[in-house]
Structures are given as C-alpha cells and as structure tokens.
Amino acid sequence: MGTIAKQSIRGTIVTYLGIAVGFVTTFFVLTRFLTSEEIGLARVLVDAATLFIGLAQLGTNSSIIRFYPYFKDGDEDHGFFFWAMVVPLVGFIVFAFVYWACYAPLSSWFGEKSPLFVDYYYAVLPLAFFMLYQSICENTCNVLMHIVLPRGVRELMVRIGLLVLYLLYAFRILSLDGFVIGLCCNYAIAALINLCYFFHLHPVRLRPDWAYLRSNKPLVRRYLVYTGFLIVSAVTTTLAPTLSSFFVTAKMGLDSTGIFAIATYMAVMVSVPYRSLTAIASPQLAHAIKNQNRDECSRLIRQVSRNLLLVGGFILLAIWLNIDLIYHILPNGATYASARNVVLILGVSQLILATFTICLTALNYSRFYVFSLLWSLLMTVCAILLNNYLIPLYGIDGAALSNLLSYGLYYLLIILTVLVVGKIHVTDYRWWCILGLLAAIFVLNRIWQTWLPALNLWIDSILRSAVLLGSGVLIAYKAELSPEINEVLKSKWKN
Secondary structure, X not given: OOHHHHHHHHHHHHHHHHHHHHHHHHHHHHHHHOOHHHHHHHHHHHHHHHHHHHHHOOOHHHHHHHHHHHHOXXXXXXXXXXXXXXXXXXXXXXXXXXXXXXHHXXXXXXXXXXXXXXXXXXXXXXXXXXXXXXXXXXXXXXXXXXXXXXXXXXXXXHHHHHHHHHHHHHOOOOOHHHHHHHHHHHHHHHHHHHHHHHHHHOOOOOOOOHHHHHOOHHHHHHHHHHHHHHHHHHHHHHHHHHHHHHHHHHHHOHHXXXXXXXXXXXXXXXXXXXXXXXXXXXXXXXXXXHOOOHXXXXXXXXXXXXXXXXXXXXXXXXXXXXXXXXXXXXXXXXHHHHHHHHHXXXXXXXXXXXXXXXXXXXXXXXXXXXXXXXXXXXXXXXXXXXXXXXXXXXXXXXXXXXHHHHXXXXXXXXXXXXXHHHOOOOOOHHHHHHHHHHHHHHHHHHHHHHHOOOOOHHHHHHHHHHHHHHHHHHHHHXXXXXXXXXXXXXXXXXO
C-alpha cells in the first residue's frame, strides 16, 4: 500500500505502545486504587469534552481533509490553515455559552445519581478547549501525510500523563481538584506539541488570502455549504457514540459508569488499527474523489475495509477468548466482571465502526454527503430511544446493545448509499472469507468451552488462544486473505 502501509503501520505501532500504557493504567492502577465512581467521573468528563469539541470544531476536521487539495499549490496553502485554526475558536466560544446556559437542566438530570459530575461541570470547558486544538493540529498533520508524531502524542504521551496523574491521585499526592486540573494540563501540553510540530512541518501563513477567496467564489460557497452541513451533522455523529455513557451516568450513577468504562477500554482496542489506517488513507481518498477516479476510490475502500475487518476481528477474538482470564487478573475483577457481555457487544460495535468508517469518509467527501446527515440523525434518534428503553431493562448490557443496534443500522444505510449512488461494492470475495473465518473461530471457541471444561483458567485460555488464533492467522496468511498484509510481512522477513 506504499505510503498508506508505511504510515499506518508506524502509527499502529505507536498506538499499541499507547495501549500498553493504557493497559497498565486501566488494569493495574484504576481498578486497584480508584473506586468505580472516580473512574466514572474521569470517563464522563472526557466524554463530555469529546461531545463539546465535536460541536465546537464546526466540521473543521473533515473540511480540512476534503478541501485542502483545492487550496494546496506547492508550498502555498492560500491561508487555508488560518481558517482551520480560527473557525474552531469561534465554535468554542459559541458552544461555551450554550454549555453555560444548560447548567440548570443538566444539573437536574445528573444531580440525583451523579452529583460528583455536577461538582466538576465547568471543568469540561478548559478540557474541551485543549482537546479541540490537539485534534485540529493532528488533523492538519494528517493532510501533510505525517501522522506518527501526532498519533504518538495522542495515544502514548497523553496516556503516560494520565498514568502519572492517576498514580499521584491514588497515593493522595493530588486531591480530586488537583487531578482534574492536571487532566486539563495534560491535554494542554499535547495540543502545544502538536501545534509546534505542525509549524515545523509546513510554512504556515496564519492570515487569510482574500484575493484567492475572491477569485474562487464557487469554492468558497461549496466550503460554506459543506461546513454548514457538518455543523448539523456533528450534533448527531458526535452525540450518538457518547449517549450510552451519559445515560448510564444519569440513570444508574457514576459507579455503573466506571464499570461500563472499563469494559469500553477493552472494546475500543478492536478499532485501534482504523485510527492509523483511515487517517492516512482519507487524504488519498479525498484526492481520488476530487479527480473523479472511481476505480481508485473502490480500490481504497475495499482494501481498507478488508484489512481492518481482518486485524480488528482477530483482536476481538483475542479479547473474547481470554475474557475470563482478563477479569481474573484484574484487581477487584469481581466488581467489573458484570460487564463481561458488554465487552463482546461493544467489541462487535467497534469492529463495525472500524470496518466501515472508510465508507462514511467516502460519502462525506462526495457530492452526496447530505445522506450521511440523514442517516446520522436517524442513528441518534434510535440511540436515544434504545438507551432510554434498554438501560432500565438490562442495565449496562442494555446500553451496550443500544450502541450496537444504532451503529449497525447506521453503517448498513451508509453501505447501501455508497452502493447505490457510487456504484461501489464495499465487500469482495476475500472480505467474506475473512468474515467466515472469524465466525468459525468464534463457534469453535464456544464448542471447546462446552465440551472441554477448563481445569485451569490460565492453561485453558493460553491453549485455546494458541490453537484457535494461531490456526486462524495461518489460514489467513496461506489463503492470502490480505495480500497487503502478506506483502508487508514478507518484506519484513526478508530484512
């Protein structure tokens, strides 16, 4: 895959180093030294900030990737990055006022079950500001095809900072107030590093090029219409993924949010590869769409989807085959083991997200992007209704199930839209073979556990993983289910 392969592999390596730090943080610090309520508070603060920046960025992250090819002229960007920095600032100011105005109703909603979140309600604002510019600067580096350092900042440096903060709080060197302030400072440092790296990469002229805009009025109109669409779309696409966390917090309390958060930490490992692969593939996809190169679009979409299904599927199986061992190792694991099924359900949701986000990206960069708004509105409505109905019935399992059902419907509609309007088949023969292989391993694991009861948890988990996953990897390699991954592995072995 050339540049895509090199950058995504390096980015994935950095990401998994971050996961290693996150693993230590989650499984040996959080669950040992913090209560589930304290874990829930940290989780809901970050989720609230994530929702805030999704609204405040006013669609900048997507518009940067889509419109940069139209402004790029050698080393000249015609003031493009000026707008990339200023528009989110305007959005932050607007939504900060909205957030302030919503204090009374939100305090009433969260106050009964989660009063601790209400105490730190306004801490979301500085946290969101720094997370916003960390994200914007990372995306500007993405369009310049340099994702490794910004990915390292987000996945590794931020997590190391969080580990230090949790340890300082665990040993009461920091108070809870000090921890929240430290959380904001951690993201401030990350934003500053990304900003400095961006200035190092590219000669940026942080002032508008009015002459270029006046001579390209149709382009400006397209940008404004697209950005307006994204502002509305952000309300739905950003809200839906965090809804379950907020509903659990409001209806069940921060204790349940903490248990749900630990399960979520495990499940999101499934989608880690897509963060690197789509980050570097998206600019190339934007160029192909701009040049109306349908063959290149089809190739990229199928390639990315197939590889992410294979890698993400094996990660999900590795977690599920060892889920009992994971909770056995986990400090206070009995407290968190009630979310065992949540891990599987959310893991499948993350696999769907990882596999088909490239289709959403293609749709958003095309002239049919309005369809993604319609489907995201439908997804959000479904997520609200399902969370409201399923959580009282099934607790955190219901929250996970609502996430899976809303995501499943959303990406099914996205796939059908790409097929109908773009005439692009997302799947191919290899894709279905990969899905069949993953399903077969899942079924064989169930049969093994039914007919060969475990005498020793460690031996059983290691043996099942070695036999089932090892066989699956060998079959995938021999059958060349992913020629791109095979090529990378062969090149590494030759060296």
